[in-house]
Amino acid sequence: MTPLLSVHCLSKTFHDGTLPVVNGLSFEVAEGELFALLGPSGCGKTTALRLIAGFMRPDRGSITVDGRVLADERTFVPPEKRGIGFVFQDYALFPHLTVAQNVAFGLKRGKRSERDARVDEVLKLVGLEGLEARFPHALSGGQQQRVALARALAPRPRLLLLDEPFSNLDALFRNEMRERVRAILKAEGVTAVLVTHDQEEALLFADRLAVMQSGRLDQIGTPEEIYLTPRTLFVAQFLGQTNLVLTQAHGLEADSVFGPLQLHRKAEGPVLVSIRPEHFAIARTPEHTDAMEATVLSRAFRGHDITYRVQVGPVDCLVHTHNREPFAPGDTVYVRAVEPAVVLDKAGA
Numbered sequence: 001m002t003p004l005l006s007v008h009c010l011s012k013t014f015h016d017g018t019l020p021v022v023n024g025l026s027f028e029v030a031e032g033e034l035f036a037l038l039g040p041s042g043c044g045k046t047t048a049l050r051l052i053a054g055f056m057r058p059d060r061g062s063i064t065v066d067g068r069v070l071a072d073e074r075t076f077v078p079p080e081k082r083g084i085g086f087v088f089q090d091y092a093l094f095p096h097l098t099v100a101q102n103v104a105f106g107l108k109r110g111k112r113s114e115r116d117a118r119v120d121e122v123l124k125l126v127g128l129e130g131l132e133a134r135f136p137h138a139l140s141g142g143q144q145q146r147v148a149l150a151r152a153l154a155p156r157p158r159l160l161l162l163d164e165p166f167s168n169l170d171a172l173f174r175n176e177m178r179e180r181v182r183a184i185l186k187a188e189g190v191t192a193v194l195v196t197h198d199q200e201e202a203l204l205f206a207d208r209l210a211v212m213q214s215g216r217l218d219q220i221g222t223p224e225e226i227y228l229t230p231r232t233l234f235v236a237q238f239l240g241q242t243n244l245v246l247t248q249a250h251g252l253e254a255d256s257v258f259g260p261l262q263l264h265r266k267a268e269g270p271v272l273v274s275i276r277p278e279h280f281a282i283a284r285t286p287e288h289t290d291a292m293e294a295t296v297l298s299r300a301f302r303g304h305d306i307t308y309r310v311q312v313g314p315v316d317c318l319v320h321t322h323n324r325e326p327f328a329p330g331d332t333v334y335v336r337a338v339e340p341a342v343v344l345d346k347a348g349a
């Protein structure tokens, strides 16, 4: 099956910079898929999104939507001819237009009655019926965001681009809106690319995601693949807390300060591995022969789990547990890895 969006070797350098902000980016998004570009501030993700939208020209590479080349070395289709919807971080609503007029803005073609019907339809979809005559200043942040989404969806775009659309909402409401927007896009079968610096958001929202660093993609995969089997040190650290351990590998096993470890793939010689804190078990007694004696350094109760920092030999590590048995700093405990350690690529490999 051909992908709906295909980005190939996309690069962009700004005139006042020497390094490319987007550097050889390649990825594909299938029809109906929700895809996220995840990376720290300044890694080039908004620039990548703006290149896809056609707000700027790439220096190199190509962008194809539904088999139609939108940009390559010979072609540049302007944004209004791309059939792509865009939801901006600040929503960019027209302050002098009502909700209904904002949503109708992109619907220039067709009969008036059909346009009105489509405005009603998308406002209902995003749960804003009854607010048609309001102006943006009289709406909450979440309502404004839904108007922006309705406006982008109204012309039935082949592809929807969302630039940090939830970052202006408070934490509790953000979760609700993410779920709501995700459900709307899935119900409509919309193909979308979301840009975010928020790991949890990317994991919750996307069917697949790409982790971006300094203009390049480090890894593309499902949320589970990216979180559970990070390929690089950067991905391992960016996707949440992890323990990094230098080991001596021989095939699917390695010697480490934690004793022998199982590895998720074969390796030889010195390798850095990542073990998520929840992939360690902690107990008061040495229930397993491979458990290592450790000393509790600190304890952080976080409601749904507890994070212990423990010292194992010369290193300390983080262990998450749902276990209600409370350990206190100074206690002797026994830890062991209960999942294979993830072998990270050597830097530059």
Ligand code: ATP
Residues within 6 Å of the ligand: 014, 015, 016, 017, 021, 039, 040, 041, 042, 043, 044, 045, 046, 047, 048, 197
């Ligand atoms: P954020 O999450 O902070 O928005 P980002 O990953 O989306 O970051 P971009 O907005 O794509 O990053 O910016 C990447 C780099 O390119 C930054 O260093 C930024 O200063 C620079 N940049 C962006 N737009 C321009 C421009 N029009 N001219 C010059 N430099 C730019």
